[in-house]
Amino acid sequence: xxxxxxxxxxxxxxxxxxxxxxxxxxxxxxxxxxxxxxxxxxxxxxxxxxxxxxxxxxxxxxxxxxxxxxxxxxxxxxxxxx
Numbered sequence: 277x278x279x280x281x282x283x284x285x286x287x288x289x290x291x292x293x294x295x296x297x298x299x300x301x302x303x304x305x306x307x308x309x310x311x312x313x314x315x316x317x318x319x320x321x322x323x324x325x326x327x328x329x330x331x332x333x334x335x336x337x338x339x340x341x342x343x344x345x346x347x348x349x350x351x352x353x354x355x356x357x358x
Contacts, residue, residue, distance in 0.1 A: 287316060288347045294329050294340035
């Protein structure tokens with residue numbers, strides 16, 4: 277299943293500040309780490325919508341995720357088209 281646009285929008289907006297993986301899971305009310313990573317995190321990282329704060333250490337315990345400029349522009353575009 278692909279994530280809904282509304283869920284992705286909420287996640288991108290939530291990530292305007294750097295957030296930990298646990299914070300993201302809690303915000304999205306998800307309990308399965310693997311499915312959450314496959315369904316949301318990996319696609320958004322690959323699309324350049326989210327970025328890691330410690331990109332050279334993807335498994336760091338200090339890793340956080342934040343929206344990129346492209347992600348924020350996407351949200352603005354979606355809001356303007358609504």
